[in-house]
Amino acid sequence: MLLISCPNCGSRDETEFQYGGQAHVAYPEAPDTLTDREWAEYLFYRDNTKGAFAERWLHSTGCRQWFNMLRDTVSYEIQAVYRMGEPRPAGSPEAGATTSPAAGNAGSSASPAAGNSGTSSSPASPEGALK
Ligand SMILES: [Zn+2]
Numbered sequence: 289m290l291l292i293s294c295p296n297c298g299s300r301d302e303t304e305f306q307y308g309g310q311a312h313v314a315y316p317e318a319p320d321t322l323t324d325r326e327w328a329e330y331l332f333y334r335d336n337t338k339g340a341f342a343e344r345w346l347h348s349t350g351c352r353q354w355f356n357m358l359r360d361t362v363s364y365e366i367q368a369v370y371r372m373g374e375p376r377p378a379g380s381p382e383a384g385a386t387t388s389p390a391a392g393n394a395g396s397s398a399s400p401a402a403g404n405s406g407t408s409s410s411p412a413s414p415e416g417a418l419k
Contacts, residue, residue: 289301289302289303290302290364290366292304292305292345292357292366292369293366293369294347294350294351294353294355294369295353295355295369295370295371296347296350296351296353296355297347297350297351300347300350303349304347304348304349304350305345305346305347305348306345306346306348307343307344307345308343308344308345308346308354309334309343309344310334310335310341310342310343310344311342311343311344311356311357311376312342312356312376313330313334315330316330337361338361338362339360339361339362340358340359340360340361340367341358341359341360341361342356342357342358342376343356343357343358343359344356344357344372345357354372355369355370355371355372356369356370356371356372356374356376357369357370358370358376358377
């Protein structure tokens with residue numbers, strides 16, 4: 289059983305919480321200009337990080353507030369809990385230097401399209417990879 293420290297309520301059983309997916313996935317600045325592929329990548333493509341991963345959680349049976357958590361996906365160690373809107377805490381070795389929400393591509397993961405959440409200069413790699 290995990291104990292999760294809600295920023296509002298303190299330490300609670302993990303059964304009070306719901307997982308909300310990857311954190312810091314920025315809404316596109318100009319969604320009208322996205323191609324279908326770019327829109328699909330925004331909607332469905334997420335990093336599959338081994339190690340420190342920033343994710344959203346909802347304290348559904350407590351304060352019903354969303355917050356962010358930095359959790360190690362291997363050891364389940366919770367490295368940080370922070371409120372929505374706050375930047376991802378630095379200092380985790382896996383995170384590299386990317387604290388920008390749009391950067392996405394943390395490290396050299398095997399997923400070719402995982403970090404492609406940028407808008408303008410979209411690399412051509414996902415295009416060729418899926419054909
Ligand atoms: Zn709470």
